[in-house]
Amino acid sequence: MCGIIGIVGKKEVAPMLIDGLKRLEYRGYDSAGIATLVNGGIERRRAEGKITNLETLVAGSPIGGTMGIGHTRWATHGLPNEINAHPHANDRCVLVHNGIIENFQELRQELAAKGHRFETETDTEAVVHLVSDFLSQGMTPQEAVAASLKRLEGAFALAILFTGAEGLMISARRGSPLAIGYGDGEMFVGSDALALAPLTRRICYLEEGDWAEITADGAIVHDEAGAIVERAIRQTATSGAMIGKGNFPHFMLKEIYEQPAVIGDTLHTLLNPWNKVVTLQGLPFDLTRIPRVTIIACGTSFHAGMVAKYWLEQIARVPVDLDIASEFRYRAIDMQPGGLSIFISQSGETADTLAAQRYAKAQGQHIMVVVNVAESSMAREADAVLLTHAGPEIGVASTKAFTTQLTVLACLAIDMASKRGAIDAARAAELCSALTEVPSRCNEVLVHDEAIAELAREIMDAHDVLYLGRGTGYPIALEGALKLKEISYIHAEGYAAGEMKHGPIALIDEYVPVIVIAPSDNLFDKTASNMQEVIARGGRVIFLSDAAGIKKLGNMAAATIELPTVDPFVAPILYTIPVQLLSYHTAVLKGTDVDQPRNLAKSVTVE
Numbered sequence: 001m002c003g004i005i006g007i008v009g010k011k012e013v014a015p016m017l018i019d020g021l022k023r024l025e026y027r028g029y030d031s032a033g034i035a036t037l038v039n040g041g042i043e044r045r046r047a048e049g050k051i052t053n054l055e056t057l058v059a060g061s062p063i064g065g066t067m068g069i070g071h072t073r074w075a076t077h078g079l080p081n082e083i084n085a086h087p088h089a090n091d092r093c094v095l096v097h098n099g100i101i102e103n104f105q106e107l108r109q110e111l112a113a114k115g116h117r118f119e120t121e122t123d124t125e126a127v128v129h130l131v132s133d134f135l136s137q138g139m140t141p142q143e144a145v146a147a148s149l150k151r152l153e154g155a156f157a158l159a160i161l162f163t164g165a166e167g168l169m170i171s172a173r174r175g176s177p178l179a180i181g182y183g184d185g186e187m188f189v190g191s192d193a194l195a196l197a198p199l200t201r202r203i204c205y206l207e208e209g210d211w212a213e214i215t216a217d218g219a220i221v222h223d224e225a226g227a228i229v230e231r232a233i234r235q236t237a238t239s240g241a242m243i244g245k246g247n248f249p250h251f252m253l254k255e256i257y258e259q260p261a262v263i264g265d266t267l268h269t270l271l272n273p274w275n276k277v278v279t280l281q282g283l284p285f286d287l288t289r290i291p292r293v294t295i296i297a298c299g300t301s302f303h304a305g306m307v308a309k310y311w312l313e314q315i316a317r318v319p320v321d322l323d324i325a326s327e328f329r330y331r332a333i334d335m336q337p338g339g340l341s342i343f344i345s346q347s348g349e350t351a352d353t354l355a356a357q358r359y360a361k362a363q364g365q366h367i368m369v370v371v372n373v374a375e376s377s378m379a380r381e382a383d384a385v386l387l388t389h390a391g392p393e394i395g396v397a398s399t400k401a402f403t404t405q406l407t408v409l410a411c412l413a414i415d416m417a418s419k420r421g422a423i424d425a426a427r428a429a430e431l432c433s434a435l436t437e438v439p440s441r442c443n444e445v446l447v448h449d450e451a452i453a454e455l456a457r458e459i460m461d462a463h464d465v466l467y468l469g470r471g472t473g474y475p476i477a478l479e480g481a482l483k484l485k486e487i488s489y490i491h492a493e494g495y496a497a498g499e500m501k502h503g504p505i506a507l508i509d510e511y512v513p514v515i516v517i518a519p520s521d522n523l524f525d526k527t528a529s530n531m532q533e534v535i536a537r538g539g540r541v542i543f544l545s546d547a548a549g550i551k552k553l554g555n556m557a558a559a560t561i562e563l564p565t566v567d568p569f570v571a572p573i574l575y576t577i578p579v580q581l582l583s584y585h586t587a588v589l590k591g592t593d594v595d596q597p598r599n600l601a602k603s604v605t606v607e
């Protein structure tokens, strides 16, 4: 989703802005631009497509200046072309925006009637003219921004420069994230700490409704009412060194291979391998008194929530409601007081999930978040934060964030089950043992990488691919299908194996590969029957199972991948890896942009 960078500095700023935009690339975008102030006047360069296009443009037509703003745009209003690319400007100010101005039509009409001339199809341009309208009434930039913010509806993060006001940048945030970075005689703003990582690690996150006057010497932060407020400056854990690709051709492959290590890191924070006890420290509520759990998330994180629903219901014996955030937030549900609501998000910034979190908070729920970014909005507003220690995830298709989410949620299930007396100490120790083995079992799965790359040749020409699973294998089927869609653009569906005969079985012929996820668990025989139904109709099955499963049924499948024999509790974590690799290799064979697939954004900060 749109990315913002702003610098009030002491050096030539254009190359620094472009570097910053490259660090924001992972969020997903379709055009990019920068603007600087030179002798009080605006210089601007924008280009459709990748940042390399912008770089070429700037190389041919350089711009100077020691302060500037930059933007990667993920189109919402108006085509992803140069004219709609940010920064947007008129003769009084220039700005970049992340989010959606919901009342832009009304503002446009009002300002057009006053003689403002609009050039783009964007919602953002309304802000340019609104601010400049107030400036033309004799207001200072600070007054003009404060007045404009009162008129804006929707979500936004903004960074604004003003002609004739050398040295001043104003930033504001409502709904969309924005961080201020403190340098040495230089100041920065960015959509996230990653954008600022090599520039500074001293970060201040604006609160909802805040706006800030930023100069090279520091920032004055105002709250929504205009009062000057102190916001803590923290040392972010994110460093520039963490965001390289190493020797891997793509971030996604690197992140798949990091899974044994980051699952281990995450486990270390929650589980003591010596006495085999999970310790979720310092929860501000009592897990034994929770009448009901609600889990809300989007995309891949939702699939992690779905696995957790099975775990919490089966192991901790607590009823769980599960929904995607964009639906949940408008269901107007009356939530049971004292319930626990769990929000799962890699970024901790997904607009729908954050809005759902605020709704649940207002309904008197205990709020727990499972996030990968400790400083994210969701983490800052939660009662309890369970961190995944996946490190920065740059590939748009989520991989290591998902398996570390599962790791955290598995620990939560064990802890809750133990505290509620749903399992005894011996069973808890067994489950903990199974979890502590996951990192090394993951390495055993990664050994199949080459074989999976071969299998991808059979998938790459398919028009449709079906993924089937039961129990916790069902969300993994959904996740496998999502991964394939996201990066190879092949239509894929994940289905509960037992539900297949209610529809998707009509799709089956020799051209539709069917990936069957079937660990030897209590549902194996049922899944096996569904697989036979596919084979009887000429379907080509790729069978993911363990030694026992493959011994029973492997000879019926077109291909098999043998996964380690594990406690079925941890199977969903391990069975994720082959479906990640299959989509990765299929995408590589198809030549798609694996790390930045078309139309997708890493962090979706609009509804």
Ligand code: G6P
Pocket (backbone or CB within 6 Å): 298, 299, 300, 301, 344, 345, 346, 347, 348, 349, 350, 353, 396, 397, 398, 600, 601, 602, 603, 604
């Ligand atoms: C986007 C990303 C997905 C991600 C989803 C939820 O769609 O492309 O990979 O699963 O958002 O993001 P979150 O940060 O809340 O986990």
